[in-house]
Amino acid sequence: MRTEREQPWRYLAPAALLLGIVTVYPLAHVVWLSLERRSLLDPAPPSFTGLDNYARLAADERFWNALGNTAYFVAVSVSLELVLGLAFALALQRPFRGRAALYGIILLPWAVPTAVSARMWEWMFEPDIGVLNYVLGAQVNWLGSPAWALNAAVLMDVWKSTPFVALLLIAGLQSIPQDLYRAAAVDGASRWTVLRRITLPLLAPMILVALLFRTIDAFRVFDAIYVLTGGGPADSTETLSIYTYKMLFQSLEFGYGSALAVSVFACVALIAGAYVFLLRRILQ
Amino acid sequence: MLSRRRFIATLGAAALAGCGRPARERGATTLVFKHGKLFGDPRALRALIDEFERAHPGVAVREETLPASSDEQHQFYAINLQARSEAFDVLAVDIIWVAGFARAGWLRELGALEPGAFFDGPAEAVTWEGKAYALPWFVDAGLLYYRKDLLEKYGLAPPETWHDLVGVAREVAGRVPGMHGFVWQGKQYEGLVCNALEYLHSNGGAVLADGRVVLDSPQNREALALMTDLVHRYRVTxxxxxxxxxxxxxxxxxxxxxxxxxNWPYAWRAFQDPSSRVHGKVGIAELPRFPDGRSAPTLGGWQLAVNAASLHQEESKALVKFLTGEKAQRRLAVAYGFQPARPALYRDAELLATQPFVGRLARVFAAARPRPVTPQYVRVSQVLQSDFSAAISGLRTPQAALAHAQRRIEAILGAD
Incomplete structure (x- = not known):
């Protein structure tokens, strides 16, 4: 009896140890650094300053600007991805000729490395010779005007990540029992009623999972925007991750930069917590 | 993320230190020379290093190349120098890092510079609290390229002042459809600071003076206003x-x-390619100035320094002196078109014969001005990038942008 009880721990120990080393320890270390005044270029040795870095954060307009940019980016790109992803999933739900080929084409943007697609979009956004202005017959300074730049980044993210949402939702749709649809057909339910009463409620858990992944990913967005604009013009596309990167790896301010990193972590943890809470309620 | 990076860097440093040891045990000294990928064919540099080795029996020099990205090099040096790594002895540093590294005590002091041996700009940039912490290796500075053929066609002279430039650009752009007047680097990044400072400095303005922030001044307001007017008012950009x-x-x-x-001098080569559409049609001039100012191209370039934690201080210092010496700079200039930091070489017959273009840049380099020399340069630059960008994209007036930057830079230097 006794040995049986001990056994799970033995099996879990290696995984727990690994997680501890690669996740918990670095995280705790970053939290610790965020409580210090520590800059690589500062000749003074690092000193413990308690919550000073967080007080500085609260008064830092650049931080609030970055948080606002990040929130806007997440809200707009994730909602568009969900709507479009759902539309694709519903369209691809039933078998038809050429579906497999269409699958492949839709997944393509997701398969391209972000830095590569960002470079590609940079050229398409080019105001003089870019294909986007050519097609639209417009003269939009996509990446160079503070009003457009963040929206241009949203556009690229939607292009890139909608396939991911669609893929998850297709999987979700396929797990809905066909009997329900047949029963609805017998009852003479309209397509709209079927979508509202059967598909969406049963798809809700998968929608939440997709939202959870996308929201967290979008909140940490770095590479796409860094390649497109580097945070400019006038900080209008500087997200929290870009600000954190500049503080940590350009300014080498490890104390304050860690406080920024912890703030990103805290936001992501809150978002994840909220989704998990919702998910549990739905599943119960 | 952070601790993992440091961990890897430390591991890397440990491995390198391990590599260096056997040589020391044999009684020979191996100097490790770290630099970014600097120029084309590495053989001319290696030949120079071989010559140094022959002149210093028992000393071997190993080159180690860092990634080309300046941010990555900065990180690598900062992390390893702060850890007092002995894994490298001589390093190539960007002009904007010297003050920060010197104040942190990471670079060996190299004594007083020979007066007049180097251009004034680099000499100022390698000096921290009256002492030199690096020796200028090669220099770079902003230039004005113009379409010689078009100016000749319309009987116009290359502009001396910014206002001349606006006049010429409007006149020609009005006659040649689809032609932009003046293009430069305005993205929010380090290059924008280099560009904007050329306006400020050529109007007698500055960012710092005697450690005080003097950004919000009438000269700077006028200068930045002209820069933004190029885009919004005159529409030549x-x-x-x-x-x-x-x-x-x-x-x-x-x-x-x-x-x-x-642009920087590097662009010249691309325009000399016979397949280039502007081949043979390009002229160069010093950047324009304001009526009461002087042309003030922003200085770039690389310096050589000695790691303060190096175990081979004297040999390292000798290598730095050798590679930044007249003979080495001439050889690298002839081989690569590399732009020497020593004004005397711009009168050298061999150099002028093989690299006539480099020879024409003496006046430009003599006028080149460093970016603000402060240990906090990287953070100061981030503020300037964002506020200059706000002014150019029309989000803030030049006056508001300068006042905003002034406050933020004062906060950075005040907390330091």
Whole structure:
């Protein structure tokens, strides 16, 4: 009896140890650094300053600007991805000729490395010779005007990540029992009623999972925007991750930069917590 | 993320230190010379190093190349120098790092510079609290490229002042359809600071003076206003300049779609390619100035320094002196078109014969001005990038942008 009880721990120990080393320890270390005044270029040795870095954060307009940019980016790109992803999933739900080929084409943007697609979009956004202005017959300074730049980044993210949402939702749709649809057909339910009463409620858990992944990913967005604009013009596309990167790896301010990193972590943890809470309620 | 990076860097340093040891045990000294990928064929540099080795029996020099990205090099040096790594002895440093590294105590002091041996700009940039912490190796500075053929056709002279430039650009752009007047680097990045300072400095303005922030001054307001007017009022610069870095602006000019270009000397070579659309049609001039100011191209370039934690201080110092010496700089200039930091070489017959273009740059380098020399440069630059960008994209007036930057930079230097 006794040995049986001990056994799970033995099996879990290696995984727990690994997680501890690669996740918990670095995280705790970053939290610790965020409580210090520590800059690589500062000749003074690092000193413990308690919550000073967080007080500085609260008064830092650049931080609030970055948080606002990040929130806007997440809200707009994730909602568009969900709507479009759902539309694709519903369209691809039933078998038809050429579906497999269409699958492949839709997944393509997701398969391209972000830095590569960002470079590609940079050229398409080019105001003089870019294909986007050519097609639209417009003269939009996509990446160079503070009003457009963040929206241009949203556009690229939607292009890139909608396939991911669609893929998850297709999987979700396929797990809905066909009997329900047949029963609805017998009852003479309209397509709209079927979508509202059967598909969406049963798809809700998968929608939440997709939202959870996308929201967290979008909140940490770095590479796409860094390649497109580097945070400019006038900080209008500087997200929290870009600000954190500049503080940590350009300014080498490890104390304050860690406080920024912890703030990103805290936001992501809150978002994840909220989704998990919702998910549990739905599943119960 | 952070601790993992440090961990890897430390591991790397430990491995390198391990490599260096056997040589020391044999009684020989191996100097490790770290630099970014600097120029084409590495053989001429290696030949120089071989010569140094022959002159210093028992000393071997190993080159180690860092990634080309300046941010990555900065990180590598900062992390390893702060850890007092002995894994490298001599390092190539960007002009904007010297003050920060020197104040941190990471670089060995190299004594007083020979007066007049180096251009004034680099001499100022390698000096911290009256002492030199690096020796200038090669220099870079902003230039004005112009379409010689078009100016001749319309009987116009290359501009001396910014206002001349606006006049010429409007006149020619009005006659040649699809032609932009003046392209430069306006994306929010380090290059924007280099560009903007050329306006401020050429109007007698500055960012810092005697450790005080003097950004919000009438001279600077006038200068930044002219820079933003190029885009919004005179429209000689396209609005898309807010996305332009060196290469896109060079392409625009290279395709024959701009009359004037501000860029570094490297662009010259691309325009000499016979297949270039502007081949044979390009002239260079010093950057314009304000009526009461002097042309003030921003200084770039690389310096050599000795790691303060190196175990071979004397040999390292000798290597730095050798590689930044007249003979070495001449050889590298002849081999690569590398731009020497020593003004005397610009009168050298061999150099002028083999690299006539480099020879024409003496006046430009003599006038070149460093970016603010402060240990906090990287953070100061981030503020300048954001506020200059706000001014150019029309989000803030030049006056508001300067006042805003002034406050933020005062906060950075005040907390230091």
């Amino acid at each position: 396209p609005a898309s300049v807010t996305t332009a870095t060196e290469e896109p602006s060079r392409h625009l000019f290279g395709q024959g779609r701009a009359l004037f270009l501000r």
